[in-house]
Amino acid sequence: MLVITNRSCSQEEWSTTNLCEFSKIECSKKDPYLLPFIDEILNIVVGHEIYSFLDDFFKYFQISIAPKGQYKIIFVTNWGAFDQVLMSFGIKNGPPTYQRIVNKTFHEYIDSFMKIFLEDFIVFNSMEIHLDKLQLYFLKCHEFGISLNTKKCAFIVFVGFILRLIVFKEGKLLDSKNIL
Numbered sequence: 001m002l003v004i005t006n007r008s009c010s011q012e013e014w015s016t017t018n019l020c021e022f023s024k025i026e027c028s029k030k031d032p033y034l035l036p037f038i039d040e041i042l043n044i045v046v047g048h049e050i051y052s053f054l055d056d057f058f059k060y061f062q063i064s065i066a067p068k069g070q071y072k073i074i075f076v077t078n079w080g081a082f083d084q085v086l087m088s089f090g091i092k093n094g095p096p097t098y099q100r101i102v103n104k105t106f107h108e109y110i111d112s113f114m115k116i117f118l119e120d121f122i123v124f125n126s127m128e129i130h131l132d133k134l135q136l137y138f139l140k141c142h143e144f145g146i147s148l149n150t151k152k153c154a155f156i157v158f159v160g161f162i163l164r165l166i167v168f169k170e171g172k173l174l175d176s177k178n179i180l
Helices: 011-018 038-045 067-072 094-105 130-144
Strands: 004-006 050-055 074-077 080-084 114-117 120-125 154-157 159-162 165-168 171-174
Touching (some): 038 114, 038 159, 050 159, 067 080, 094 114, 120 130, 120 159, 130 154, 154 159
Antiparallel strands (some): 004 080, 074 080, 165 171
């Protein structure tokens, strides 16, 4: 659900008063935060006994845009001009911002029993401790309000899909559906 707030002026007022100031709007700079390297993720994930592949339901649509930047993301409809207060699909710096937030949220788990690539979370380890590690993950999700898309999740499996590859204890394979 996208939450929006109505601008204080009508569409005509906004169009005539703000179009001349459009060139003065400071554009967002590219976020230099790097997404994880796929090879690095695979090298850490492959070779474990058991996996859980989890998918964040809301992705970066749950991240608030700072109030001072909301005026940069305005859309006009027949009912007026509106600011976006949450990031939406296609917003510049959405993926790096989201990756930074989930990395900070789960920093103590990353590389020890978990890897994250955007909305894809992978919990991996041995059969004996997997449920304990999943419980830690779920508690953190509950603490920060992260919802899972259960239709895209696979819990406690020996083989799974990540980044168009099949991963398992003995290695990784290219998913045949991704071969042209």
